[in-house]
Amino acid sequence: MNRLTFIIGGARSGKSRHGEELVAILPRPWIYIATAQAYDDEMCERIATHRSRRGDGWLTVDAPLDLAGAIEALPGDRPVLVDCLTLWLTNHMLADHDLEVECARLADILAKPRGPWFVVSNEVGQGIVPDNALARRFRDEAGRLNQRIAAVADTVLLMVAGLPLKVK
Template sequence: MSIQVTLILGGAASGKSSYAEQICFNSDKTRSYLATSQIVDHEMRVKIDKHVVQRGEGWTTYEEHLNVSAVLDSLGRQTICLLDCATMWLSNHLLTGSDLQVAQQDLLGAISRCKAELVIVSNEVGMGIVPDNALARQFREVQGRLNIALAAQADRVIQVTAGLPLALKGTL
């Protein structure tokens, strides 16, 4: 059985994006990158520029901070797509007041319809202390539920900590 969907989980700056990129580099398929972040300040610009340099050339980049389904629906079988990241996508929806259940169902539906091989990066946010404000607690809760749904749908789930991968579902 070929792997169609890989979920890469990890904390902030854990090496999950680099690991996800390596999966794509090791594929003989055409590489696409689906970026969900928005440039809201200088720090974000620097982080995005660093990721672009790290990836190098040979990628088709799509920038979509909310409607990732349209991009996923457009991809063909000879493509491997890195969606980086589900956490930022969810944050975007939370901050714009979207119905999060509808948005999540739309994403899961697009993943199941997608013809391309997918590598999805997402943050594990539930291993720290309880956040001190309601918005952060809401985010932690919905991110955890999204990760559970993504992991259930994925063929392979890999946790990356300190740059080291650990297979939670499937094999490395």
């Protein structure tokens, strides 16, 4: 089963938890690719909460920037959860990297899953128009990235209040 499932939704919609549940019904070992960077105490706490919720059976790979490289380096046919694309995108924006190059490279890798892969991202385009240029650029770049990944995904799930809605 070499398939890509894209899980998208708003903040606290249940994206990560649902992705974990989908992976956990598959045979171990499970691989969790984390894109978060802990710049403050609050983010450290969020990361710790995610790790403790996952429990045993997960191999965690930290890939705040080289997500495509981390995915390429994985052994074949293992269940993989990538959490999340919007944090990864933020990391690249703050580092002033070429987003087109990075997003194209990631989309190319995700278009050829070697196992059951699950990718989480935030839906950021359903709120108000942000009041500053950086936030508007982030919203636009995240929207473009999400469209790109949805296009190559076999399945797209939209999470709403903890409930998955199949979009594709």
